[in-house]
Amino acid sequence: MNLKDQIENPTRNKIIKELHKSPMKFIAVITGAGTTAISDIMSLPGSSKTVIEVLIPYSKESLEFFNSSPLNKHVSVIESKNMASSIYIKGKSYLDKNEKFIGIGCTAAISTIPQRKGEDRAHISICNGDIIKSVTINLSRKNRSRLEQERIVSDLIINLLAQSFDIDLRMNLGLYDDEKIIIHN
Numbered sequence: 001m002n003l004k005d006q007i008e009n010p011t012r013n014k015i016i017k018e019l020h021k022s023p024m025k026f027i028a029v030i031t032g033a034g035t036t037a038i039s040d041i042m043s044l045p046g047s048s049k050t051v052i053e054v055l056i057p058y059s060k061e062s063l064e065f066f067n068s069s070p071l072n073k074h075v076s077v078i079e080s081k082n083m084a085s086s087i088y089i090k091g092k093s094y095l096d097k098n099e100k101f102i103g104i105g106c107t108a109a110i111s112t113i114p115q116r117k118g119e120d121r122a123h124i125s126i127c128n129g130d131i132i133k134s135v136t137i138n139l140s141r142k143n144r145s146r147l148e149q150e151r152i153v154s155d156l157i158i159n160l161l162a163q164s165f166d167i168d169l170r171m172n173l174g175l176y177d178d179e180k181i182i183i184h185n
Contacts, residue, residue, distance in 0.1 A: 012040060012155065015162045015169045020046030022165045025101040027052040027091040029066060029083040032075060032108030033122055036154035037161075052091055052101060066105070075109040077123045077184055081132050083107065084125035092129070102164050103127040108153055110139060111146040120144075122153040126164050134184040135160065140176045156181070 019041065028051075030038065038054050041047055057063050060074060066086040073079075083105025091101055108122035120141050125134040137156055139149045152173055159170045175181070 009155070009171055011169060011171045012158060013044065015158055015167060015171065016041050016044050017046070018167045018169060019158075019161055019165055020044065020050050022050070022167065023100055024165045025050055025052050025099065026104055026161060026164075027054075027087050027101060028104040028106070029055045029057065029087045030104070030106040030157075031057050031063060031083075032106070033110045033150050033153040034106040034108060034124070034157050036150050037157040040154065040158065041161075052095070053087075055087065063107075075107045075121065075123065077125070077134050077136060079107045080105040080123035080125040081127075081134055084127040084132055088127040088129060102161075104157065104161070106153070106157060110149040110153070111141060111144070115141070120149060122156070124153075124157060124160060126160055128164070133160075133164075136182040136184065138178075138180050138182075140178045143176045143178070152179075 035056060041051060063074060066083045084103045087105060088103030091103060095101065104126050106122060106124045109116060110120050120139040121136060123134065123136050125132050137153065139152060155171050155173055162169055
């Protein structure tokens, strides 16, 4: 799939319209990659019915707020779970107790200069107050630009929102053989 097709994905718009029709809402913390999902969601009418709040901490110091203690390793499943549960708890502190919403935490390390030693990846967790579901996506460094990696992470966030909102639409992410999604319990 070329970049133009990724940007102009009609399924994405259908999913977002369905998100806006849902009684569910979300509150998110996103760092490293995935902010394009928020831009996509807010670019269609109805986003005020869906989006409660979005935070984009970017420094290690600002990310420490979402972790009960300093982490040895950022961009991890643990960090995304901490982010999702912390932002969910924050939402509970000021939303009506009957309001249905989820907390999302996304932490990512995508293509950069100089090239990092570890894999390009993202960890996304969703908290509904009872459970936290997490996924990891390992991204191709050799086949994708930073912009393409951002698009994949953002589309995965939208797909996970659709799943959490019980919407039966999903985008095909067009992953390469060296890319994979891992579901964590």
